[in-house]
Amino acid sequence: MAIENVKCPITSFLMLVGGKWKPIILYYLALGPKRFGEIDVRINGLSRKVLTEQLKELERDGFVTRKAYRESPPRVEYELTxxxxxLSNVFDSMEAWVNQYKEKMS
Structure with a gap:
């Protein structure tokens, strides 16, 4: 189903950047360009295979760029488009909401 046919904006959002890992990857890339290994060590429980797949999907969908440097050893960086x-405003709002929720539950 294409997002053009979806009436609920939350459903459309989740179709684009939802899932277990994409929002977390995007959140870390919002802090600045990162090498594959930097992303890998920051996200516990994410396999390298899944990270590779998720980065490819995010690149395909226009949220991330991959830049390969002609160096020895080869270096690749990922950066938000x-x-x-x-999406930074979305992450800021989520963080503020979580902090408020934590305070209420303390």
């Missing part, structure tokens, strides 16, 4: 960066 303008579309990916536009």
């Amino acid at each position: 303008a579309e990916g960066s536009s």
